[in-house]
Amino acid sequence: MQPVLIVGAGPVGLTTALGLAYYGIPFLIFEEDGSLSLDTKAGTILTRTLEAFRRYGVADAVLERALRVEEIGEIERETNVAHASVRTAVLREETRYPFVVNLPQHHLEPILREAVEQAPQGRLLMQHRLVSFRSEAGGVVAEFDTPHGRQCFEGSYLLACDGGRSTVRAQCGVPVDGVSLDVRYMLVDLKVDLDVANPRDYPYLAYFSDAQEWMILVRQPHCWRFLYPLAGDADEPTDEALRSKVLRFIGNVDKVELLGRVTYRVHHRIARQWRRERVFLMGDAAHLITPMWALGLNTGVLDAISLPWRLAWVLRGWADSSLLDGYEREQRPVAADGAGEMAEAARHHMAMQGQDNPAAAVHEWGHAYTRTLLGVRLDISGSGDWSMIRNEAEPPPLRVGERIPDFLLHGPAGRPVRLHDLVDDCFLALYFADVRRQPGIPHNTSPALRHFVVSRWDAPLDSGLRDRALLDVGNHLRDRLGVPDGTLVLVRPDDHVAAIVPIAAQRAEDLYASIVGARAPQGSST
Structure with a gap:
């Protein structure tokens, strides 16, 4: 199998x-510079990105260095008091990471x-500058x-992961639509004690x-970061x-030490096409947007969730190449x-506070789901x-296209199991049924499609379903x-729901085939 070539070694x-490596796909990644960037850049990693890092094997290493944040607050300028906070703790049943993290x-x-x-x-090949390519x-x-x-x-x-000035995009001749706003952001890292000497x-x-x-205030693991418009x-x-x-903004303090600073322009620029034959645009090469609410880097990681599993299915021979069309x-x-x-709404909201233009009311659960990027449908x-x-006050019924919650269930061996662990590297068919009635659940004979019955009743040992039953206590x-x-409920390898339909014979297999353009390969199930 030929490797996938990746141009650009940013996040x-x-x-x-890492996504390709997880799926066992060979890759070569090329970086023009001799070292990774040392510039002061994005500093907040959202929950959906942490879920991707978990799947790709780096979440623990990231969390070891990062600062976990379960409150995103707004501070009244006049009183210096926080209010209208987003409390991510309301998501503790939805994900194993009910927080965002700060890490430069x-x-x-x-x-x-x-x-x-x-x-x-x-x-990873450093000091490799792309000159040209051809299909x-x-x-x-x-x-x-x-x-x-x-x-x-x-x-x-x-x-193409080579940034907003993408060489790949330019050589493809793909136009970019959008604007560069007449505003800049100043990002400053300062060493200042706001915990003990000057408690805030x-x-x-x-x-x-x-x-x-x-101004936006971010507590980084080693300093405080301040971002404001210029x-x-x-x-x-x-x-x-x-x-x-x-x-x-913060009042008098004993000592302030400047650690780093950077000024950058604000853009909203989107490539008209994200695919040309065997070439794909990702991250800033495809979309350069304002980084408010930490959407810049984290939106790029959404691309890195969507494309690797598709490439894996095609390169393994499990899917028709049309599966790749779904990425763009x-x-x-x-x-x-x-x-x-x-x-842009966040930027406008920041600038309009204090005027007679109150923000629309957003419920706590819905706001937390939105701000962590778990709510993408x-x-x-x-x-x-x-x-x-x-905008919901509490979780609504699941819809096709939504990310399925990472709920805790009890697996066939009796041990607790997370739902997202079951969908790693496969499509997952969940049959909600009374296991006592011994519904006809297919055996797990394919590494690409797995089947489980979900019931509040435990599967008896003589039911023939014990090896593919999940105990859902209390429904x-x-x-x-x-x-x-x-x-x-059919779930894709990226945790998004592909179908919600009545149970019927061969229904999961037929749905799977319609999505990937092929029947599920047979062999030992993963």
Whole structure:
């Protein structure tokens, strides 16, 4: 099997490489520079990204270095008191990560790099600058300038993770639509003691909202980070001006030390196409959006959730290449319209506080689901039915395209099992039925499609179903999903629901075949 070629070793490229490694797909990842970026960049990792890191094997390493945040608050400028907080604890049954984490990007990337370098499926090649590429029958050929001269590499597909000024996108001739706003953001990392010497009760992620002047405050594991807007024509502030600006928000403190700073422009620019034959655009190469609400990096990771499993199914021979078409169809509206609108709404909300323009009421559960990116509903059918925003006060019935909650059940061996663990590297068919009546649940003979009956009754040893039965104590999962007995829920390897239909013979197998364009391969089940 030829490797997948990945251009760009930023967070999206590295995460995509880990995704391919997880599915056993060989890869080569190329980085133009001699080292990873040390710039002060994105610093908040959302829950959905943590779920991807769990699947790809790096969540524990990330959490070891990160600061967990279960409250996202707003602070009144006049009183310096937090209010209107988002409490992610309401999601504790929905995910094993009911929090977001703060970790600077230049601390995240070495963790991802170390995992990539340990993956036997591929290699990371530094100081390899892409010169050109071409598609050929059955693959791609890419040419790079390297420390050893110009070299060519052959691969099955080429993934462009090379940022907002993507060489791959430019050589594909793909236009970019959107705007660059006449505003800049100043991001500053400061060493200041707001815990002991100058105690403040700020949430670890907080928004100072004000009509005249706003700022975002982020408690990083080793410092405090401050982000605020800078007019497009304003001069670059001095260190003393930065210090004075911060003190206007937080009040006097004993000592402030500047650790790093960066100024960047605000964009909302989307590539018109995300695929040209065997070439795919990902992350900033496909969509460059304002980073409000931490949507920049985390929206890119949504791409790294969607594409690797599709490539794996095709390269294993388990799916028709048409499965790859769903990547752009599902992810493009999320980034172009959903994330962009959310980010711009957040930016507008920050700037309008204090004026007679109250924000729309958002319920606690729905707000937490939205802000952690757990609430993304993909347009799986191509009908235009998708969403990123949840306004419900409590979980509504499950819909096709939504991420299935990572509920805790009890598996065939009696041990607790998380739902997302069952869907790792396979489609999952869940049959909600009374196990006492011995429903006809297929045996698990395929590594691509697994079957389980879900019931509040434990499967007797003589029922013939013990090896594929999940105990749902009190019908907790069934009630959360809002489905009656007699329902089949088919879940894809990215945790998104592909179908909710009545149970019928061969129904799961037929649905699977219609999605991937092939029948499930037979063999020992994973």
